[in-house]
Amino acid sequence: MRAEILCVGSELLLGQIIDTNAAYIATQLAGIGVDLHRKQTAGDNLERITDCIQGALSRADVLVITGGLGPTTDDLTREAIAAALGVELQYQEDLAANLRAFFAKRNYPISDTTLRQAYLPAGCVELHNPVGTAPGVQFEGQFRGVGDKWIFAVPGVPREMKAMLDGGIVPILTQKMGGERQIIVSRVLRSFGIGESGLADQVEDILTTATNPTVAPLIFGNTEVHLRLTAKARNEAQAKELLDEMEARLRERVGQYIFGSDAQTLPSVTLDLLQKRGATLGVAESLTGGVLQGFVSETAGSSATFRGGVVAYNADLKRDILGVAAQTIEENGVVSEAVAREMALGAQRLTGATFALATTGEAGPTTQSGAPVGTVWLALAHENGVVTEKREFFGDRDAIRRRAALAALDSLRRFLLSP
Amino acid sequence: MRAEILCVGSELLLGQIIDTNAAYIATQLAGIGVDLHRKQTAGDNLERITDCIQGALSRADVLVITGGLGPTTDDLTREAIAAALGVELQYQEDLAANLRAFFAKRNYPISDTTLRQAYLPAGCVELHNPVGTAPGVQFEGQFRGVGDKWIFAVPGVPREMKAMLDGGIVPILTQKMGGERQIIVSRVLRSFGIGESGLADQVEDILTTATNPTVAPLIFGNTEVHLRLTAKARNEAQAKELLDEMEARLRERVGQYIFGSDAQTLPSVTLDLLQKRGATLGVAESLTGGVLQGFVSETAGSSATFRGGVVAYNADLKRDILGVAAQTIEENGVVSEAVAREMALGAQRLTGATFALATTGEAGPTTQSGAPVGTVWLALAHENGVVTEKREFFGDRDAIRRRAALAALDSLRRFLLSP
Numbered sequence: 001m002r003a004e005i006l007c008v009g010s011e012l013l014l015g016q017i018i019d020t021n022a023a024y025i026a027t028q029l030a031g032i033g034v035d036l037h038r039k040q041t042a043g044d045n046l047e048r049i050t051d052c053i054q055g056a057l058s059r060a061d062v063l064v065i066t067g068g069l070g071p072t073t074d075d076l077t078r079e080a081i082a083a084a085l086g087v088e089l090q091y092q093e094d095l096a097a098n099l100r101a102f103f104a105k106r107n108y109p110i111s112d113t114t115l116r117q118a119y120l121p122a123g124c125v126e127l128h129n130p131v132g133t134a135p136g137v138q139f140e141g142q143f144r145g146v147g148d149k150w151i152f153a154v155p156g157v158p159r160e161m162k163a164m165l166d167g168g169i170v171p172i173l174t175q176k177m178g179g180e181r182q183i184i185v186s187r188v189l190r191s192f193g194i195g196e197s198g199l200a201d202q203v204e205d206i207l208t209t210a211t212n213p214t215v216a217p218l219i220f221g222n223t224e225v226h227l228r229l230t231a232k233a234r235n236e237a238q239a240k241e242l243l244d245e246m247e248a249r250l251r252e253r254v255g256q257y258i259f260g261s262d263a264q265t266l267p268s269v270t271l272d273l274l275q276k277r278g279a280t281l282g283v284a285e286s287l288t289g290g291v292l293q294g295f296v297s298e299t300a301g302s303s304a305t306f307r308g309g310v311v312a313y314n315a316d317l318k319r320d321i322l323g324v325a326a327q328t329i330e331e332n333g334v335v336s337e338a339v340a341r342e343m344a345l346g347a348q349r350l351t352g353a354t355f356a357l358a359t360t361g362e363a364g365p366t367t368q369s370g371a372p373v374g375t376v377w378l379a380l381a382h383e384n385g386v387v388t389e390k391r392e393f394f395g396d397r398d399a400i401r402r403r404a405a406l407a408a409l410d411s412l413r414r415f416l417l418s419p
Numbered sequence: 420m421r422a423e424i425l426c427v428g429s430e431l432l433l434g435q436i437i438d439t440n441a442a443y444i445a446t447q448l449a450g451i452g453v454d455l456h457r458k459q460t461a462g463d464n465l466e467r468i469t470d471c472i473q474g475a476l477s478r479a480d481v482l483v484i485t486g487g488l489g490p491t492t493d494d495l496t497r498e499a500i501a502a503a504l505g506v507e508l509q510y511q512e513d514l515a516a517n518l519r520a521f522f523a524k525r526n527y528p529i530s531d532t533t534l535r536q537a538y539l540p541a542g543c544v545e546l547h548n549p550v551g552t553a554p555g556v557q558f559e560g561q562f563r564g565v566g567d568k569w570i571f572a573v574p575g576v577p578r579e580m581k582a583m584l585d586g587g588i589v590p591i592l593t594q595k596m597g598g599e600r601q602i603i604v605s606r607v608l609r610s611f612g613i614g615e616s617g618l619a620d621q622v623e624d625i626l627t628t629a630t631n632p633t634v635a636p637l638i639f640g641n642t643e644v645h646l647r648l649t650a651k652a653r654n655e656a657q658a659k660e661l662l663d664e665m666e667a668r669l670r671e672r673v674g675q676y677i678f679g680s681d682a683q684t685l686p687s688v689t690l691d692l693l694q695k696r697g698a699t700l701g702v703a704e705s706l707t708g709g710v711l712q713g714f715v716s717e718t719a720g721s722s723a724t725f726r727g728g729v730v731a732y733n734a735d736l737k738r739d740i741l742g743v744a745a746q747t748i749e750e751n752g753v754v755s756e757a758v759a760r761e762m763a764l765g766a767q768r769l770t771g772a773t774f775a776l777a778t779t780g781e782a783g784p785t786t787q788s789g790a791p792v793g794t795v796w797l798a799l800a801h802e803n804g805v806v807t808e809k810r811e812f813f814g815d816r817d818a819i820r821r822r823a824a825l826a827a828l829d830s831l832r833r834f835l836l837s838p
Contacts, residue, residue, distance in 0.1 A: 055474065197530060291713040295709075298816070300785075310728070321729075365719050
């Protein structure tokens with residue numbers, strides 16, 4: 001069963017509001033084994049909405065329309081469905097009675113405008129809206145001589161759309177699909193420290209040949225590369241088995257870059273590893289300016305492990321708070337291995353933590369330190385010493401800062417996993 | 420001139436990422452008088468992408484495609500354009516040379532996968548990508564016997580899309596449209612510290628009656644409310660006059676909440692005020708855990724004003740580094756006015772800054788301190804003392820932390836503006 005979505009509304013088309021409905025619909029349809037093939041967005045124009053409906057019905061079995069069901073004259077979904085099916089709008093006395101009752105109960109006057117919502121295209125039935133006034137529209141039948149076509153139209157208000165999808169459309173389609181239903185389950189493997197093409201190269205054959213689950217690489221937040229596994233199965237257990245098997249194949253190849261899956265984040269995974277060995281963390285930041293500590297503390301419960309740290313943005317503070325020797329700064333510059341090392345040791349001492357991370361570098365857009373923009377020294381003070389790492393990051397100021405902060409966390413994660 | 424947008428990517432279709440590109444494209448096209456008629460979203464499927472391209476070209480003059488230009492085999496936009504136009508892909512030695520140079524410069528190995536990006540559909544030219552490796556695609560010519568059809572394909576990465584739209588597509592189309600254009604210019608007034616309906620209530624009559632410019636309220640990033648002014652005019656000067664006049668009307672009503680416009684941010688505006696009086700800033704954070712300092716240091720050149728600070732996540736650090744008295748913590752708890760005050764004074768002393776901000780509170784999801792989730796004490800140490808403020812924030816952990824950090828900055832901004 002193939003589905004399409006049509007989002008109606010000039011405010012969506014022009015980006016004045018961002019569409020989040022389609023994502024919800026796609027996920028719920030996938031959950032009952034309905035494949036979403038295409039999404040269209042049209043402004044409040046009768047001819048174009050009608051054309052979108054006709055196009056969708058000529059390709060797909062199910063069309064879900066959101067928006068354009070309100071009472072005003074720029075709400076054109078009812079008219080467009082009628083035009084696409086070649087039928088008239090018909091006044092529905094029971095819908096009008098519901099609207100009158102709704103308004104009377106709230107002591108609002110009812111207007112002719114509101115009663116536009118009491119019309120349905122001939123051959124369509126009401127799709128009940130349990131949380132709002134605008135009735136939905138449901139059609140089942142033939143389009144251009146082909147039968148078993150479904151149209152569901154729901155309001156664009158997310159709360160109403162969700163109630164009607166969960167309580168109406170999904171149960172109707174689930175029943176319709178009978179025994180043949182298949183579920184679609186996704187799993188995301190999250191990697192850090194390798195680019196999209198670098199990762200893709202190492203699993204190229206899997207990406208191109210795997211069919212169930214399919215595997216697709218995806219850049220996430222400009223810092224991670226995800227591998228999205230999507231399995232079709234008869235039930236959750238079978239889906240899990242297929243996903244587990246594929247995850248094992250992928251980890252065998254590129255496991256060193258994969259830090260977690262689905263909702264796990266680099267900070268949450270790293271804090272878990274610290275907590276398991278009863279260790280704590282302190283931080284000293286220069287170029288990352290608080291971003292690293294912001295990442296560490298974003299995880300609920302991080303205070304059990306993260307003690308705190310210093311943003312030594314100014315060179316004086318590196319000396320005065322963290323105890324970096326003036327001579328070290330003078331001889332090496334602030335963007336240097338020696339300064340990163342002394343910052344990490346200073347943070348470890350100051351916070352009393354088991355481990356301390358330090359960052360110093362040049363975030364740009366122009367160099368303040370003389371070091372090329374993107375140059376970063378990371379240091380990790382552990383129980384028996386300090387390890388340092390020089391990195392070169394690309395991108396704008398924001399990307400360099402975030403990548404440096406995540407790279408520091410990743411260096412700790414790797415250290416904690418090493419034998 | 421009619422335009423359509425085609426967004427390519429299964430992750431968009433399935434709602435795993437939300438499309439924000441189309442909104443930017445719609446706004447920029449509107450700015451040069453190009454009407455957007457429809458938007459389509461297709462997954463990574465050659466046949467469907469091709470079909471979407473053919474449909475769009477049969478209706479519109481201009482098609483902007485985002486996504487599907489990367490190096491991996493599920494990046495199919497190049498192939499689909501070729502299929503829609505009925506031409507072959509051709510290897511472009513100059514594009515390959517650029518890719519090789521880009522990778523050589525960064526000391527990355529280049530793979531055959533990457534070189535997929537060196538192919539263009541016959542009859543198309545490169546649309547230059549100034550900020551990434553994936554070259555764009557540009558076509559001008561006939562489709563099914565009708566000429567003056569344009570295709571522009573850009574990567575889905577927002578930064579690259581924007582650079583190519585602003586630097587390539589918009590200038591090309593502007594020139595193409597010649598003298599007949601009417602321009603649309605927007606200005607965003609950014610407010611903090613008031614909700615959307617609170618702000619809307621105070622300017623209700625303007626929102627409903629203003630036609631040129633129109634004024635629309637919009638929640639931004641879950642922390643700010645924006646008023647978007649959109650003017651139609653014959654030229655920039657006329658647009659500016661219309662916008663200036665409306666801005667003055669709005670500022671008369673709600674000016675106390677408006678901290679800036681367009682690209683100005685609360686951190687950038689606050690740092691500007693500090694710099695103007697030659698002052699510096701230090702920070703002590705508890706619940707915000709680095710987020711406040713991350714905001715302060717996100718602005719390029721912030722190191723001239725921001726000295727640094729401490730994340731005293733653990734109570735011991737409030738005492739040991741910031742010098743908060745053990746008795747103060749014991750008597751008042753860490754989420755208290757007294758602790759916030761001593762943290763601010765400690766940060767001012769430690770960093771030697773003119774001003775210091777401090778935050779302490781409960782970010783949730785469950786209370787660690789006993790204070791209700793969302794309770795925050797802010798303190799500002801200035802030249803002659805300390806001011807404190809108790810706030811209650813709502814939302815999840817992330818929202819509470821960000822709102823508290825921005826509220827701290829806003830308290831400093833207001834202090835700097837006060838007589």
